[in-house]
Amino acid sequence: MALDTVAIAEKTPNQEQPFAALGLKNDEYQRIREILGRRPSSSELAMYSVMWSEHCSYKSSKVHLKQFGEKAPHSDALLVGIGENAGVVDVGQGYAVTFKIESHNHPSFIEPYQGAATGIGGIVRDILTMGARPIAVMDPLRFGRADAPDTRRVLPGIVAGIGGYGNCLGLPNIGGEILFDETYAGNPLVNALCVGVMRHDQIKLAKASGPGNLVVLFGAKTGGDGIGGVSVLASETFGSTGPAKRPSVQVGDPFTEKVLIECSLEIFAEDLVVGIQDLGGAGLSCATSELASGGSGGMQVALDTVPLRDPSLSPEEILMSESQERMCAIVEPGKIARFLEICKKWDVTVTVIGEVTDGDRLIITWHGEVIVDVPPRTVAHEGPVYNRPFSEPAYIARANAQVLDLPMPDESEIAAAIVKLMSSPNMADKSWVTSQFDKYVQGNTIQSQPEDSGMVRIDEKTHLGVAISTDANAPWSYLNPYEGAKLALAEAARNIATAGAKPLAVTNCLNFGSPEDPGVMWQFAETVRGLADGCLEMGLPVTGGNVSFYNQTGDVAILPTPVIGVLGVIQDVRSRTPMSFDRAGIDLYLLGETFADFAGSQWAYMHEQRGGQSPQADLQREMRLIELLLECQKLFVAAHDLSQGGLAATLSEMVLRNGIGAQIQLTQDLATALFSETPGRVVVAIDPKNSVALQEMSQKYQIVLTKIGVTGGESLTINNAVISLTALGDAFMSTFPKLFG
Amino acid sequence: MKVGVVTFPGSLDDHDAARAVVAAGAQAISLWHADSDLKQVDAVILPGGFSYGDYLRCGAISRFAPVMGSVIERANSGMPLLGICNGFQILCESHLLPGALTRNEGLHFLCKPQKISIENNSTAWTNGFAENAQILIPLKNGEGSFQCDDATLTQLEGEGRVVARYLGVNPNGSRNLIAGISNARGNIVGLMPHPEHAIDSLTGPSADGLPFFTSLLTSMVGR
Amino acid sequence: MATIVVDVMLKPEILDPQGQAVGAALPRLGFTFAKSVRQGKRFEIEIDGEVTPAQLAEVSKAAETLLANPVIETFTVRVEN
Amino acid sequence: MATIVVDVMLKPEILDPQGQAVGAALPRLGFTFAKSVRQGKRFEIEIDGEVTPAQLAEVSKAAETLLANPVIETFTVRVEN
Numbered sequence A: 001m002a003l004d005t006v007a008i009a010e011k012t013p014n015q016e017q018p019f020a021a022l023g024l025k026n027d028e029y030q031r032i033r034e035i036l037g038r039r040p041s042s043s044e045l046a047m048y049s050v051m052w053s054e055h056c057s058y059k060s061s062k063v064h065l066k067q068f069g070e071k072a073p074h075s076d077a078l079l080v081g082i083g084e085n086a087g088v089v090d091v092g093q094g095y096a097v098t099f100k101i102e103s104h105n106h107p108s109f110i111e112p113y114q115g116a117a118t119g120i121g122g123i124v125r126d127i128l129t130m131g132a133r134p135i136a137v138m139d140p141l142r143f144g145r146a147d148a149p150d151t152r153r154v155l156p157g158i159v160a161g162i163g164g165y166g167n168c169l170g171l172p173n174i175g176g177e178i179l180f181d182e183t184y185a186g187n188p189l190v191n192a193l194c195v196g197v198m199r200h201d202q203i204k205l206a207k208a209s210g211p212g213n214l215v216v217l218f219g220a221k222t223g224g225d226g227i228g229g230v231s232v233l234a235s236e237t238f239g240s241t242g243p244a245k246r247p248s249v250q251v252g253d254p255f256t257e258k259v260l261i262e263c264s265l266e267i268f269a270e271d272l273v274v275g276i277q278d279l280g281g282a283g284l285s286c287a288t289s290e291l292a293s294g295g296s297g298g299m300q301v302a303l304d305t306v307p308l309r310d311p312s313l314s315p316e317e318i319l320m321s322e323s324q325e326r327m328c329a330i331v332e333p334g335k336i337a338r339f340l341e342i343c344k345k346w347d348v349t350v351t352v353i354g355e356v357t358d359g360d361r362l363i364i365t366w367h368g369e370v371i372v373d374v375p376p377r378t379v380a381h382e383g384p385v386y387n388r389p390f391s392e393p394a395y396i397a398r399a400n401a402q403v404l405d406l407p408m409p410d411e412s413e414i415a416a417a418i419v420k421l422m423s424s425p426n427m428a429d430k431s432w433v434t435s436q437f438d439k440y441v442q443g444n445t446i447q448s449q450p451e452d453s454g455m456v457r458i459d460e461k462t463h464l465g466v467a468i469s470t471d472a473n474a475p476w477s478y479l480n481p482y483e484g485a486k487l488a489l490a491e492a493a494r495n496i497a498t499a500g501a502k503p504l505a506v507t508n509c510l511n512f513g514s515p516e517d518p519g520v521m522w523q524f525a526e527t528v529r530g531l532a533d534g535c536l537e538m539g540l541p542v543t544g545g546n547v548s549f550y551n552q553t554g555d556v557a558i559l560p561t562p563v564i565g566v567l568g569v570i571q572d573v574r575s576r577t578p579m580s581f582d583r584a585g586i587d588l589y590l591l592g593e594t595f596a597d598f599a600g601s602q603w604a605y606m607h608e609q610r611g612g613q614s615p616q617a618d619l620q621r622e623m624r625l626i627e628l629l630l631e632c633q634k635l636f637v638a639a640h641d642l643s644q645g646g647l648a649a650t651l652s653e654m655v656l657r658n659g660i661g662a663q664i665q666l667t668q669d670l671a672t673a674l675f676s677e678t679p680g681r682v683v684v685a686i687d688p689k690n691s692v693a694l695q696e697m698s699q700k701y702q703i704v705l706t707k708i709g710v711t712g713g714e715s716l717t718i719n720n721a722v723i724s725l726t727a728l729g730d731a732f733m734s735t736f737p738k739l740f741g
Numbered sequence B: 001m002k003v004g005v006v007t008f009p010g011s012l013d014d015h016d017a018a019r020a021v022v023a024a025g026a027q028a029i030s031l032w033h034a035d036s037d038l039k040q041v042d043a044v045i046l047p048g049g050f051s052y053g054d055y056l057r058c059g060a061i062s063r064f065a066p067v068m069g070s071v072i073e074r075a076n077s078g079m080p081l082l083g084i085c086n087g088f089q090i091l092c093e094s095h096l097l098p099g100a101l102t103r104n105e106g107l108h109f110l111c112k113p114q115k116i117s118i119e120n121n122s123t124a125w126t127n128g129f130a131e132n133a134q135i136l137i138p139l140k141n142g143e144g145s146f147q148c149d150d151a152t153l154t155q156l157e158g159e160g161r162v163v164a165r166y167l168g169v170n171p172n173g174s175r176n177l178i179a180g181i182s183n184a185r186g187n188i189v190g191l192m193p194h195p196e197h198a199i200d201s202l203t204g205p206s207a208d209g210l211p212f213f214t215s216l217l218t219s220m221v222g223r
Numbered sequence C, D: 001m002a003t004i005v006v007d008v009m010l011k012p013e014i015l016d017p018q019g020q021a022v023g024a025a026l027p028r029l030g031f032t033f034a035k036s037v038r039q040g041k042r043f044e045i046e047i048d049g050e051v052t053p054a055q056l057a058e059v060s061k062a063a064e065t066l067l068a069n070p071v072i073e074t075f076t077v078r079v080e081n
Ligand SMILES: Nc1ncnc2c1ncn2[C@@H]1O[C@H](COP(=O)(O)OP(=O)(O)O)[C@@H](O)[C@H]1O
Pocket: A055, A056, A065, A068, A082, A083, A084, A085, A086, A087, A102, A126, A280, A281, A508, A509, A510, A542, A543, A544, A545, A546, A547
């Protein structure tokens, strides 16, 4: 292919261009021509097409996401908000914490190991880019039915990829989720969260300012990885296009990333960069246009200086390549020598590829000829915006009207029912998966799976720490996306508070079907509205997130799955409350009331019923509950949230954690008491001498308190039903090894 | 007393090893793989991690790092040297210890608290343990299965050079449940599980790992 | 009895971090002969009796399904003597 | 330009869990031809110019030093056409 330059583009206005094959609509192409006042060169076309893809431009979601700004609660903790690579919050003592969640769903279906691995790699670079040392990762996952053959291909590969990459980076894995539903067959969800920590004055931003400053590319060499992947892989439904359109898969090199992290942190510590951006989706197209757009706009880059792994790449391909483990920094000329020296120490490839100019154009040359000359904002930030039509899908009324018909076991049947529940894949022990992840590295992990939240210490002297939980309840979101989003938010916040951490900020990954389906778009719009309203009410700012559309096979979309991550701070990690008790003779109490909330429950899922009405979120009550949990923290021996599987699951998990049983007395209808999933409930364990104090607190915060039993023995006994810990444990532990071992 | 902790590209548990050294009351000195100067340390720890990404074979590339020349020389003349996990793999690749660490039998990376027994409490790194002490420390690796030929195995067992053994189910297929071995002199020890992650029950499954590091102090003082 | 060998290599355009690491280590040890190194897998499969064309086709099918991932890898099947 | 191939296999007496896992997976997929499977590594080394005996000897030395661990592995070196 002959080189297409800006000069040629000016001379050949009528040349036909393959914009449609690159995923651009005709009106989008016309807009590019308007912006430039001519046809784009082929390199410019490549840049616009990847940057204006759904994945990079958020063109379908933008109009909704802006609610996170409009309804943002006031927060003193927020140091950097939405718009940067990741949000940053102040956690006190001069520390700033950054965290973000992203999806790598489509690539993980095609090549589970590499797809998941590069998902971890990408989110870690986003955190590093903010100037922070990454300190932990989490991985909320969804799969098709556990016993489906393809799940046996996809799940082990994804798990090995997450472990293979994260372990090699030395990042403890402190939590996540693993749930199964047939709608995820062909559309597994791999969401990855990373959290990092820095001092306030170390925060870095993605902006190229200061004419004369150098544009420096460092990290791995550029190859043909995932070219077009960002637009095609992340934005198109499989099946319709067939395998011919499948672009090559990106392969990750965690060792290179580990070295890149250490090298970058050393560079940051010596304050050698003005701005920095990682190369993720859309590679250099994204990094150069975003850096320039974040600054005053002027930048000149000599693309032929980019070090290549594959020398045959064309300029268009270099611009679109998604080779992993690369970063782009803006460096003052006076500091470049030291910058290069540190890269040499770490054996990191580094090249000066251009400089910041005082104009407002991004100009890219190829052996001296201008191949790109664009206003960078039009590429990075002023892409198309769609007001996609949305309307409540027909299934909503039908499903909400459905009356559930579920077996309600009595006392003689309850033991078997609980064993069955706890051995079902969604509820069963996940250590087959989590034992493949390093949770000890860095020596600061206070809590990880199976605790309610992950917790890491960030200061060894003061014992300051942060806790994070990610939650989604897709069955509720399916029935009512507005309430579902709020309920997931409340659950994540509660999961932090049970350990004794105060919720501070929110990140989210919104996984949906095709935005071109008005019903899916309605689910999305309702979810964002619910989350924005919920965050405003709870006073928690959304600091960033990610949207993943097109998770659907043919007409069947995944359940709407908004994964909400909440980060909280704990002043002294030594005081945290674990999820279970380590001794007999402790009283167990239930905080919160139980109603017959079976819609979207695990009990309903096990009986293949999806209908009914989801519970309504009562966030005022949730906030009172959180305050109670934080104020009473010193009273608690253990505290464990109730969610999927209800009280039955919570009690089972508590007794199995340390092998200490419990005697439970319930007065309500047993099946309702045990399997209902009414939100806003927590089981707490206290020394009997503290019962008066707890009662006073429950009155102060108006949270219903019920004593349900005492700890001890070798069984979980509920009224007269006895479940031996051995039988329960065997059922709980053996499901995953049987399925995937 | 100064204990050097080597950082290779891809080392992960160097910071943890240094923390454990300090917790034991010694001074931790950071050593860089590309620098053959051992900075007058009294002992060296090769920490866990994925040096050079564990590509090719774990430890195979690190073994040739400039620092290893000095480490091997000093260790051969009696300097205490502990290799943990990746460090153990480097010791085997360097032929300072016999045998090799191969892919776990279960083929997965495995991270869990592991019970082990200390079978030799006379080495530089284990003299602080009671005879046959049973301890709980993290095991985390993908290639931790200790393999060697029969003659080597007989020799290791016969000379009491099996320093630590897994208790319970064999976690990775290691011959004779071997979790750690020493050289004949007892100054070089390789250990698959991670004592440096078990110096405080807040972050580890126990504090059982600390005696590895305090043992060193005792053995150095006694010299 | 015969041995069938299946060689699996990453496609040329796919990043091969392992090969790269080996390629970088060789010159540090004074071995300067290599322009590039790629690392792959080798399977030695023992079968009973003679090798028939039908059997080789079967092995190729197994290679495509299990031994190699055609998204990122290529493979060859041959009989070893 | 030529390609030198180094094949590295675990010694027969060393446990090969990867080969075993493949051997166990094949019949589950309906492939019944394999009596046993061993998994090893294959290195493709590209060199400039002709292959000389001296160069092959050099590659063998590199294989012995770096590419294979003689404690558990054996290797072969050959020129590929
Ligand atoms: N669901 C969401 N909620 C809040 N912010 C979002 C959401 N999705 C995307 N964002 C924000 O939009 C910006 C652009 O996202 P993205 O292009 O994915 O960044 P990057 O390429 O660095 O991953 C980021 O600041 C991101 O946090």
